[in-house]
Amino acid sequence: MTIEEKIIQAVVAGVKALYDAVVIADQVQLQKTKKEFEGHLTVVVFPFVKIARKKPEDVAAELGKYLQDNAQDVVANYNVVKGFLNIVVSPASWIQLLNEISADEKFGFKEATNDSPLVMIEYSSPNTNKPLHLGHMRNNLLGSALARIIEANGNKVVKTNIVNDRGIHICKSMLAWQKWGNGVTPETAGKKGDHLIGDFYVLFDKHYKAECDELAKQYIADGMGEEEAKEKAKQDAPLIKEAHEMLVKWEHNDPEVRQLWKTMNEWVYAGFDETYKMMGVSFDKIYYESDTYLEGKEKVLEGLEKGLFYRREDGSVWADLSSDGLDEKLLLRSDGTSVYMTQDIGTAKLRYEDYPIDKMIYVVGNEQNYHFQVLSLLLDKLGFEWGKDLVHFSYGMVELPNGKMKSREGTVVDADELMADMIEDAYQVSKEMTKKVQIPEDEAHEIARKVGLGALKYFILKVDARKNMLFNPEESINFNGDTGPFIQYTYARIASILRKAEEAGIVVPTAIDSNVVISEKETDLIQKLNGFKAAVRQAGQDYSPSGIANYCYELTKEYNQFYHDFSILGEEDENKKIFRLALSKAVAKVVRLGMGLLGIEMPERM
């Protein structure tokens, strides 16, 4: 039983004994004692004031006395401030807690069992017509972190990706390549496939825009209004017509178009794989929209038969969601083809066939909140058990100083470039530091990779996912303060001490003698360490990677203060030295576990 549990249990018993009233454990408010008061944990007694019919101070005093008498092993002392009962926990309890933390290699994690729910989490979901940018990175990092957090809370997790590999946007890239590519390939261009395809997409847009402008001018000269002319030009431009024709050919399985499509997609996937690998992101199962987009139709027609949906005179199929407070939603066009929503239903169908899903999480930007509200209702109506409670993990956009990222306007931050830059920065920063020990070049690069990516990942993940976040490319991501490298540095320092201890032949036992005299700072650290369990649970409940990031920062900040004020290897009292080593080791472990959940690697030295 933990210290908290023991105290809560004692409070419940105390209320029963003193006031003959029954309270449950959840009603006991136990919190960390504020810095300015003496004690470690505080019981808020206001909830018991009515039961006891006494002043808050009196209740706190009586309860304090009871705890001291009946829970002697944990409660060493107590004091009362207004309605707050501050408890001083016995040093032996703290050391025992540290021993428990040390003994558990996966402290704070819950193992999945056979009965654990299966959670499927979808993230990334790229289009195949352009390389990944910073917005995708936020998605991927959040998704993979979330998957690990959910797994650490004792669930079975399947990570999935739905690749949007068909549609007009791919045709645009294909067409541009045909017209202006001169048979170039990633090999001959010396360029990643996704970037090459992205270039052709941009090229298409450039030519298309020129055509539109010209056409519009012509229309205006013919006496058309400006707005109308622009609209019409957009539809009439020869390039877009050609792209549409290509899409039709694709849908009709035209061998030539299909072959080109296949080839170009392969290039893109090879490029994506590199990016994913660098990001440290992976999937258990990848779905392709070209495989799923027809599946939804079947399901919709099934729903139509059951009378869940209705058909209009023009043949289009709709869902009426007005009774749920929403609008009507198109599911099949009048020509019988699918829309976005239909595809998502199709993907859901395939997934349900592939896995016994208990819960589904979609990591998708907040611009699609409405879409997922509708999807949830539709899936529920169609009989998917997890439909009603599907989670749309909705995250905010990444903004640049001059507004949103727009690939059309070229105001994007490319993921590959950004990662490479961060790693290079980390390498340079490290070079500038004066080091006592020379680090070999290949290890220096490996450290720079961990640190550069750590800085980037932490920068993105520490922010509450719901909020839009600002990224200023002008100011590069910092390596000081509340950053990934700060945490990694702390870890590297501990690793260094542990190496030295080992060299000196010091063995850190798994269990520390509970009679060692420890300081306030040290009990604070143990208490903080213990908070990891709650942080993991909370992050799992709230789907909050940022909660883990903030925890890791608080823990390392606390440790750095300790590191500064206390000597570890220089401590003369052998028992204290061993204790501090064990404490440091536990901090390193928890930091590694916590940052591991975020996909951030720890260097053994920096």
Added chain:
RNA sequence: GGUCCGGUAGCUCAGUUGGAUUAGAGCAACAGCCUUCUAAGCUGUGGGUCAAGGGUUCGAAUCCCUUCCGGAUCACCA
């Protein structure tokens, strides 16, 4: 216009299910600390009407209502 989400220091952000005279970090600015386990660190100074107003109660940045500001969305686009 309807719905949803945000608004905390000059900037970027924390603030666990309401809790303690003084709302916390980091960056930026300024001032200190390396003959001692890694100074990517530590310590200090300045900086706030928690968007505004009302309500709920022992107690509100946190919950409720109203208003203001910003964003998203409401397509036979994906």
